[in-house]
Amino acid sequence: MRFLLPLLLSTGALVAQVGPNYERPATATPERFKGVAWREARPASHQPKGEWWKLFRDPKLNELMVSATANNQNLKAAISRFDQARATARMARADLFPVLSMPLSADRQRTSENAISPIPLNGLFYEGPSYNAVTDLSWELDLFGKIRRGAEAGRADAQAAADAVHNILLGIQADVATNYFRMRVLDQEIRLVREAIGLRGEAFKIAKARVEAGAGSELEQAQSETEVATAEAETSTLQSQRDQLENAIAILLGANAASFRIPASGSSLYSPPALPVGAPSDLLERRPDVSQAERALAAATARIGVAKAMFFPSIKLIGRGGFQSADIDLLMQPESLIYSYGPSINIPLFSGGKNVFNLNKAKAQHDEALAGYRLAFLTAVADVENSLSSIRHLAVSSEAQQRARNSAERAASLARTRYESGTSPYLDVIEANRTTLATQRATVQVAGQRLIASVSLIKALGGGWDQTQPVIIPAIVPDPAARFIPEEKTGFFSKVKGIFNKKEPVLP
Known part of the structure; x- marks a missing residue:
């Protein structure tokens, strides 16, 4: 024991860590978004994002979000992967003892x-x-930091896994909102088409009565009947699309599509939330995919130190x-x-170049992670630019489309009046009605696209611009079939006796 004491006392002075210390690489950022203020970004996915979907003021959407967060299977798998990464990081740290x-x-x-x-x-x-x-x-x-570098890499991997959970959660929430708004657009279109069927049905009855009275032509009757049948066929097509979106939402919510139903809504679509003036870049910094790539780069940097320590x-x-x-x-x-x-x-004297090759591999993995981080950042900037562009142009399109709808409805009213007075053929009424229905549906579609563009911007910014609520790993509903083995309260020898008395195989 006499020679161990000086060795332990000198360990503190000898302890070192080989390999590079991690530093976040600089990113070339534009001075501003196109029309939005901008400054240098630093990933900060831990910052609060809030329940951004409440900006749309839709109670049903709020209900769907709660269910998706609790029951989505992809999210459950991601949280399990986070638990694995966290346990692995703790195992790496345990090597220090x-x-x-x-x-x-x-x-x-x-x-x-x-x-x-x-x-x-x-x-x-x-x-x-x-x-x-x-x-x-x-x-x-751990004189050369091999174990500490491994623990450092494990912590970064666990943080990246947590960012992956947030990234998947954000994607699920965005998909739920997007599909929900698409479905509400179809609800409005189905309502408009059914209203058109009612109006065209009345026109068909009038045309039929005119033919029976000898005051109309069979051509007008056939044309009006065609319009009714065409609108009825369009309703079936729209309903099929709605059913598919409903089934997609059921999967996102972890529900059985055969029994999942979302009642149709007869209310108009909400206006999209207002975009804050000069959205700062720290909103973009919270994007979990950017932070996940940055944490992967930190882990790869630490593993270079592990590989270098193998030479000592x-x-x-x-x-x-x-x-x-x-x-x-x-x-x-x-x-x-x-x-x-x-x-x-x-x-280590000779390993056939194994340590050299392992170090080269670690450096190549670092370069790959660096490229992935830069790509994630550039993709984030492009996503924000695309969303902002869509919001701006859709706002202009919505205003123009509303004017087109008003003029089309006025033209249809004039065409019916002129037809009833005998100064215009029935074909003018048909064309005016078709144009009116098309512009009404286009107006609803643009309104839905504006809502979806807002969702895309919120996703591009990492979860919206409301920073009043914290972000944590969500609490999910446990799967009854999941293999959670409860801790037994029996003693050690009772456990051993129970193992040997079991007739069925003991699972690890």
Whole structure:
């Protein structure tokens, strides 16, 4: 023990970490978005994002979001992957501490007649039982930072896994909102088409009555009947599209599509939320995919240190002490005491270039992670630009489309009046009605596209611009079939006895 104490005292001065320390790479950022203020970004996915979907003031959408967060299967898998990464990080950190174990053995052995001995054995050997009750201690001194770099990489991987959970959650929420608004657009279109069917049905009855009275032509009757049938066929097509969106939402909510229903809404679409003036770049910095890529880069940097440490000696403190006897009754006697202790040094001399290749691999993985981080950042900027462009142009399109709808409805009214007065053919009424229905549906579609563009912007910004609510790993509804093994309250020997008494295989 006399030489171990100075070694342990000098460890603090000798401890070092080989490999590069991680520094976030600089990113070339534009001075501003196109029309929006901008400054240099630093990933900060931990900042609060809030329940952004409440900006749309739709109670049904709020209800769907709660269900999707609790029951989505992709989210459950992502949270399980986060739990794995967190456990792996803690395992890597545990390597910093000593390992203490107590192997107990009872066996029968025969010693060699030619064993190394300070006195001639002359054919003597031992054959019989051997009982051992010892304690083993092993502690690797992390003099060059191999274990600490591994723990650093594990922490970064766990943080990246948490960002992946937030990224999947944000994608699920955006998909739910997008499909929901598309479905509400179809509800409005179906309502407009059904109203058109009613109006065209009345026109058909009038045309039929005019033919029967000898005041109309069969051509007008056939044309009006065609318009009714065409509108009825369009209703079936729209309803089929709605059913598909409803089934897609059911999957996102972890529900059975066969029994999942969302009642049709007869109310008009809400106006999109107002975009805050000069959205700062720190909103973009919260994007979980950007932070996930940055954490992956940090982990790859730390693993370069692990690979470099493989070139240096590995020093372990090893100790073994306990009792050994050929007679179990004498096992715990002082005379049965045995012990050994001392350092174990492993100096890498030759490995066929394995350590060099491993270091080259770690550096290449770092370069790959660096490219992935830069790509994630550039993609984030482009996503924001695309969403802002859509919002601006759709606002102009919505205003123009509303004017077109008003003029089309006025033209249809004039065409009916002129037809009833006998100054215009029925074909003018048909064309005016078709144009009116088309512009009404286009107006609804543009309104829905504006809502979807707002959702896309919120997703591009990492979860909206409301920073009043914290973001945590969501609490999901456990799957009843998940294999959660409860901790037993029985003692150790009862557990061992239970294992040997089981008739079915014991799962790990």
